[in-house]
Amino acid sequence: MTDSLSPHRESLLACPDCDLLLRVDAVPLDRECHCPRCDALVQDGGHYAIDLHLAAAFSGLVLFVPAVTAPVLRFTMVGQWGSNSLLGGVWHLWTQGEQILSLLVLLCSVVAPFFHLLLSFGIALTLRLSRLPNNFPAWLKWHRHMQGWSMLEVYTLGIIVAYVKMLDDGDVFVGSGTYCVAGVLLCLIICNQCFREDVAWRQWEQRK
């Protein structure tokens, strides 16, 4: 009994939400598996499309610089105009004396999405080449933190709301930055859909 419960065998998993011990040796590694008690996702399903992950992360990184620097919205009112970009908005908040707020917006709209993409790229590339660096576990941990704080989808909704809000008072134009943000967002969504963290951890374990 104790032998079969040895944690070195992947025959057992614990539910992350209710700690139920699950025997999974009969479940194939690519089959989605839910906790019978609380329905938490215990094992992700499907096959890890590593090339798609790599391509999406790379495209996201290429689009990233225009996405944060190009104008997102442009507003004209009686001959005057103003525009914003992701970084411009952060900088403006900073100069207005809202330093803490500007750092928070910077983290969620620029820093976290960037590192999310960069780490995705690094993880997919090293897995693809089967040459995992020694700090690969740290990459995976930071990847997860960055995933939690990357809120580009919320920012995109913010662009839409701001656009509709300003329509009443003047002319609003959608800048090229918006299209780049949408592109980066799409890449981030593809990355999240493709990535299988458990596969990455298993690869790391086997390499050791």
Next chain:
Amino acid sequence: MSSRAFDKGLARCFSCGKLCQLSVQQHQASCCPRCDSPVSFRQSASLSYSWALTLAALALLVPANMLPILTVVSFGQGDPDTIMSGVIKLWEAELQAIAAVVFIASVAVPVAKLVVMLLLMLVVQLKLPLSKEQCTLLYRFIHFIGRWSMLDLFMISILVTVVHMGNIANVESGPAALAFGAVVVLTMLAADYFDPRLLWDLEHE
């Protein structure tokens, strides 16, 4: 009765999900063989952190809603808006859909998160006999919706930058923006610190 990993002396690693053998006495100080993170049976001091963060967020919710969050100055005139008065103005300007989105993100979500966090913590603290399935669903729900509260702050950062035209029109952020940002971050952290397994542990007592 179904068995917990805890009963077998197995702890799930928070970082990589690996099951690690721990003796019941040794609550911490052990590291995951796969990723070298510290491993413990439950998120340590989960409830204390969640209480502290939730109560701090609850206190900051008051200035976040009472103080002005945004001031639109147009041709030298303008009055400051709180979160709620901004929503009402949008509604009166026939922008009901946007008003609803802003209301959900800035009012309903933070309040719902705090209410659910308080409920979950009370369930664990007072061992209330509520359905654990439903509590877990609520927990997942607030985890999922928490990030959408940032909407208002992103909108503010866009508006203050775009509408910045000297004396014709200007949008300025108010003191409530910082308080609101703190509420969003604190509630997100509170939900992260809360360990849902504490709910299910009640079933094993």
